[in-house]
Amino acid sequence: MLEAAEAGHALDKAAFERAVPRLRTALLQAQYALKEAGAGPVLVLLSGLAGGGRSETANRLTEWMDPRFVRVTAFGPRTEEERLHPPAWRYWTALPPKGRVGIFMNAWYTEAIAAHLDDLRDADRLDGTLQRIREHEQMLADEGVQLVKVWLHMRREDLRARLEKLDSDKRTTWRVTAEHWRGYRRYHRNHDLFEHVLRETSTASAPWSVVEGADERFRDVAIGKLVLASLRAAARPARRAHAAAPVAPAALENVKRLRDLDLTLALPDDDYDRQLEALQGRVAKLTRGKRFAKRSLVVVFEGVDAAGKGGAIRRLTAALDARSYHLIPVAAPTDEERAHPYLWRFWRYVPRRGGIAIFDRSWYGRVLVERVEGYAPPADWLRAFDEINRFEEDLARAGAIVVKLWLHISQAKQLERFREREGTPFKSFKIGPEDWRNRKKWPAYEHAIADMIDRTSTEIAPWTLVEAEDKRFARIKVLRTLVERLEAELRRKR
Amino acid sequence: MLEAAEAGHALDKAAFERAVPRLRTALLQAQYALKEAGAGPVLVLLSGLAGGGRSETANRLTEWMDPRFVRVTAFGPRTEEERLHPPAWRYWTALPPKGRVGIFMNAWYTEAIAAHLDDLRDADRLDGTLQRIREHEQMLADEGVQLVKVWLHMRREDLRARLEKLDSDKRTTWRVTAEHWRGYRRYHRNHDLFEHVLRETSTASAPWSVVEGADERFRDVAIGKLVLASLRAAARPARRAHAAAPVAPAALENVKRLRDLDLTLALPDDDYDRQLEALQGRVAKLTRGKRFAKRSLVVVFEGVDAAGKGGAIRRLTAALDARSYHLIPVAAPTDEERAHPYLWRFWRYVPRRGGIAIFDRSWYGRVLVERVEGYAPPADWLRAFDEINRFEEDLARAGAIVVKLWLHISQAKQLERFREREGTPFKSFKIGPEDWRNRKKWPAYEHAIADMIDRTSTEIAPWTLVEAEDKRFARIKVLRTLVERLEAELRRKR
Numbered sequence: 001m002l003e004a005a006e007a008g009h010a011l012d013k014a015a016f017e018r019a020v021p022r023l024r025t026a027l028l029q030a031q032y033a034l035k036e037a038g039a040g041p042v043l044v045l046l047s048g049l050a051g052g053g054r055s056e057t058a059n060r061l062t063e064w065m066d067p068r069f070v071r072v073t074a075f076g077p078r079t080e081e082e083r084l085h086p087p088a089w090r091y092w093t094a095l096p097p098k099g100r101v102g103i104f105m106n107a108w109y110t111e112a113i114a115a116h117l118d119d120l121r122d123a124d125r126l127d128g129t130l131q132r133i134r135e136h137e138q139m140l141a142d143e144g145v146q147l148v149k150v151w152l153h154m155r156r157e158d159l160r161a162r163l164e165k166l167d168s169d170k171r172t173t174w175r176v177t178a179e180h181w182r183g184y185r186r187y188h189r190n191h192d193l194f195e196h197v198l199r200e201t202s203t204a205s206a207p208w209s210v211v212e213g214a215d216e217r218f219r220d221v222a223i224g225k226l227v228l229a230s231l232r233a234a235a236r237p238a239r240r241a242h243a244a245a246p247v248a249p250a251a252l253e254n255v256k257r258l259r260d261l262d263l264t265l266a267l268p269d270d271d272y273d274r275q276l277e278a279l280q281g282r283v284a285k286l287t288r289g290k291r292f293a294k295r296s297l298v299v300v301f302e303g304v305d306a307a308g309k310g311g312a313i314r315r316l317t318a319a320l321d322a323r324s325y326h327l328i329p330v331a332a333p334t335d336e337e338r339a340h341p342y343l344w345r346f347w348r349y350v351p352r353r354g355g356i357a358i359f360d361r362s363w364y365g366r367v368l369v370e371r372v373e374g375y376a377p378p379a380d381w382l383r384a385f386d387e388i389n390r391f392e393e394d395l396a397r398a399g400a401i402v403v404k405l406w407l408h409i410s411q412a413k414q415l416e417r418f419r420e421r422e423g424t425p426f427k428s429f430k431i432g433p434e435d436w437r438n439r440k441k442w443p444a445y446e447h448a449i450a451d452m453i454d455r456t457s458t459e460i461a462p463w464t465l466v467e468a469e470d471k472r473f474a475r476i477k478v479l480r481t482l483v484e485r486l487e488a489e490l491r492r493k494r
Numbered sequence: 495m496l497e498a499a500e501a502g503h504a505l506d507k508a509a510f511e512r513a514v515p516r517l518r519t520a521l522l523q524a525q526y527a528l529k530e531a532g533a534g535p536v537l538v539l540l541s542g543l544a545g546g547g548r549s550e551t552a553n554r555l556t557e558w559m560d561p562r563f564v565r566v567t568a569f570g571p572r573t574e575e576e577r578l579h580p581p582a583w584r585y586w587t588a589l590p591p592k593g594r595v596g597i598f599m600n601a602w603y604t605e606a607i608a609a610h611l612d613d614l615r616d617a618d619r620l621d622g623t624l625q626r627i628r629e630h631e632q633m634l635a636d637e638g639v640q641l642v643k644v645w646l647h648m649r650r651e652d653l654r655a656r657l658e659k660l661d662s663d664k665r666t667t668w669r670v671t672a673e674h675w676r677g678y679r680r681y682h683r684n685h686d687l688f689e690h691v692l693r694e695t696s697t698a699s700a701p702w703s704v705v706e707g708a709d710e711r712f713r714d715v716a717i718g719k720l721v722l723a724s725l726r727a728a729a730r731p732a733r734r735a736h737a738a739a740p741v742a743p744a745a746l747e748n749v750k751r752l753r754d755l756d757l758t759l760a761l762p763d764d765d766y767d768r769q770l771e772a773l774q775g776r777v778a779k780l781t782r783g784k785r786f787a788k789r790s791l792v793v794v795f796e797g798v799d800a801a802g803k804g805g806a807i808r809r810l811t812a813a814l815d816a817r818s819y820h821l822i823p824v825a826a827p828t829d830e831e832r833a834h835p836y837l838w839r840f841w842r843y844v845p846r847r848g849g850i851a852i853f854d855r856s857w858y859g860r861v862l863v864e865r866v867e868g869y870a871p872p873a874d875w876l877r878a879f880d881e882i883n884r885f886e887e888d889l890a891r892a893g894a895i896v897v898k899l900w901l902h903i904s905q906a907k908q909l910e911r912f913r914e915r916e917g918t919p920f921k922s923f924k925i926g927p928e929d930w931r932n933r934k935k936w937p938a939y940e941h942a943i944a945d946m947i948d949r950t951s952t953e954i955a956p957w958t959l960v961e962a963e964d965k966r967f968a969r970i971k972v973l974r975t976l977v978e979r980l981e982a983e984l985r986r987k988r
Binding site for chain 1: 515518519521522526548549550552553556557558560561562563565566567568569570573574575599600663664665666667668669768771772774775778779782804808811812813815816817818820821823825828829830846854918919920923
């Protein structure tokens with residue numbers, strides 16, 4: 001793939017000056033059309049040879065476009081805060097919203113290549129990384145992010161000439177660093193590696209464009225045109241129309257586990273008080289220990305309406321150091337959240353090492369309420385299963401202990417609690433027309449829940465079903481589940 | 495002030511059970527009214543004796559209210575990321591949006607007291623801190639944040655009994671830490687200090703409420719009522735009606751400096767190219783050096799429409815390491831930004847140590863366009879001068895070098911550039927009806943600019959007026975100003 005960018009492409013001044021005004025006008029129009037359509041965003045990944053002109057390209061693009069709607073982010077060595085979060089966190093939090101253009105310099109490709117070169121990682125490991133990158137980019141594409149992957153390349157002699165010219169003039173020598181010369185010396189050695197990376201990650205939804213960077217005029221116009229085409233493609237309304245994916249008929253069997261739950265399980269008062277304090281004590285100790293400081297905890301509370309999530313959460317938070325946890329009640333997304341891919345609003349709250357995030361409802365909304373109510377088309381919620389599994393895998397790889405709890409009650413118990421809520425002034429806020437509406441769709445929810453548990457109960461992030469007909473029993477089971485997972489995970493060497 | 499909370503307040507069970515349902519209903523109604531009005535937020539600061547029941551109170555409040563609209567944040571020792579930012583940064587970024595309730599545990603008071611006790615700081619230094627806290631709280635109040643400052647207190651013997659009871663039961667002993675017993679031993683020694691802090695920071699807009707915490711029922715109901723009253727006060731529409739502050743007639747004299755700028759200053763091409771590269775080289779070196787790693791840089795670009803801010807910014811960013819700077823074009827605020835105090839959206843982008851933030855337009859919008867166009871009432875933009883000065887002082891205290899540039903051109907030159915923009919397709923996005931409208935208000939803007947420079951040009955963050963009739967002259971002056979400020983600041987011992 002690199003060969004095409006070793007041909008000595010150049011653009012003469014006259015041609016450049018003819019091309020640029022038209023290109024700029026078109027870029028601006030396309031930018032406004034994107035913004036108007038609320039589509040995209042367009043994310044330009046600038047990678048390639050050190051000294052290939054990444055910074056100049058980013059500057060040129062912001063000059064040609066309306067800079068108010070362009071955000072350039074350059075990634076360097078990780079800060080402590082970045083190291084304490086899962087690797088993908090810094091890329092997620094920098095993602096531009098819909099209608100905008102983002103330029104990422106040295107993002108995941110530069111990092112993957114540097115890790116490979118520095119640690120002399122074996123090829124399998126690199127391929128594993130590239131596989132995860134492909135999946136990540138596919139997900140971004142599915143969410144409407146238009147990726148423009150630009151690899152800046154040039155012939156070895158052109159790179160040498162460029163670096164020497166800059167280096168020899170005392171006014172520009174500061175532009176050339178040891179990193180640039182190292183890249184030059186390693187030119188041949190890296191060539192195959194770059195080829196491999198490009199080949200492995202050039203996909204239908206996110207292909208690479210290799211651009212020859214020796215001639216600045218050629219480079220700028222070529223990249224300008226690429227961005228223009230992507231802006232136009234992103235704004236085109238038809239592009240997100242997925243072929244309606246066939247929805248598998250919900251298998252009767254997978255509902256069985258849910259229906260077979262023994263909802264008569266209960267706990268007498270005495271047992272409850274004794275066990276509650278004991279378990280809270282163990283949670284307190286486990287989450288304050290040295291071993292936990294190297295891990296983190298993500299707790300997901302989901303459940304049937306009125307199953308008692310709030311009460312169970314309070315019994316948990318009472319045992320935690322308030323400085324270490326963050327409770328995230330998942331309500332309607334803000335407009336900043338709506339302008340980003342689905343998982344972005346959860347990435348915002350992913351805890352750092354030593355931290356705890358408790359989600360009162362979660363990313364599972366996509367395969368529950370959004371599926372059943374039809375807010376998300378089948379293609380979106382179907383791919384959500386995979387995306388969610390990968391998201392949780394990202395968390396687990398970074399040391400998070402992911403605990404997912406489904407609190408379940410019967411239809412009869414729900415009716416009883418709904419009525420009680422309606423009859424109690426300070427509980428009536430918990431019950432509205434929406435709850436009654438959801439209740440009517442009980443069988444559809446039952447299937448969605450069963451599917452969710454089937455498809456997202458993984459080794460690293462299993463679901464625990466909690467019989468919640470008796471609130472005390474449920475609270476104890478929640479705490480016990482947490483204690484057992486924490487003990488098992490913290491015992492394990494990593 | 496503490497004495498009132500050493501009286502042995504208690505609430506019997508029957509009274510508690512009568513009070514709670516009414517209180518919860520009222521809290522919920524008030525919470526929804528606040529949300530409906532888009533007012534507030536209400537920010538509850540929980541401070542006081544260690545072991546006084548801060549966590550339990552926070553848990554109780556989230557139980558009684560609708561937890562989806564309550565956010566609890568507990569502050570501990572600073573993380574590295576927090577240490578690398580100005581002290582106020584972590585409080586700003588945690589501020590809840592309008593319509594919500596925030597609960598801050600151990601925020602600025604706990605930190606100020608701990609710093610005083612640990613370093614045995616002298617009393618003057620503490621008083622300086624308290625003065626800054628008063629100013630900060632006044633600003634929050636002016637911005638519609640309703641502060642509820644709760645100090646949890648109890649008699650020494652009650653504290654002892656409470657700690658002993660918890661400690662003696664192996665199920666609850668984990669709740670008691672060394673910090674609690676240290677607080678107990680220091681009870682008398684700290685008493686006067688706490689009194690002093692409370693007295694000094696109990697202001698009309700943000701008074702303290704000292705609540706006796708020995709009896710949980712009394713404590714919870716008392717605090718619930720305080721929060722209720724604040725929710726109601728915040729939602730009341732009349733409360734933000736300021737007495738129209740008298741607007742000082744713009745003094746003719748202060749416009750003189752602006753009018754006297756020598757706009758004929760220009761630079762020949764040759765000089766320009768030579769100086770540009772040399773200055774970029776110096777900026778590059780200065781911002782990549784060891785000394786800079788301990789500081790940060792905040793550059794504010796403001797100026798008349800069409801004065802050439804964008805071009806000057808690009809000449810600067812071309813010299814910077816793309817990983818170290820963040821360019822923030824200030825456009826219309828997002829809804830998350832609108833739901834926070836005015837300066838919040840800028841705090842989001844305050845750089846960490848070693849970082850650079852470049853603002854293309856800035857917080858000065860409040861005293862320019864918002865003042866002239868009447869978007870902000872006089873009371874708001876008048877107090878903005880002080881708030882801005884304090885904001886920049888916060889930055890400077892934390893090591894930021896604040897450089898503010900005003901790019902100025904004549905009315906005639908602006909007309910010429912507007913017409914050129916209209917005639918050039920790829921520049922026409924830079925010109926719209928708004929620009930022509932602003933242009934008609936030239937004299938009003940001139941006075942606003944002059945006032946701004948008068949009132950916010952401080953020793954630590956002076957304004958530099960840049961004659962921008964000749965773009966090359968302006969760009970060189972911008973870079974030279976930066977180089978000189980950087981050199982002077984980095985030379986200085988801190």
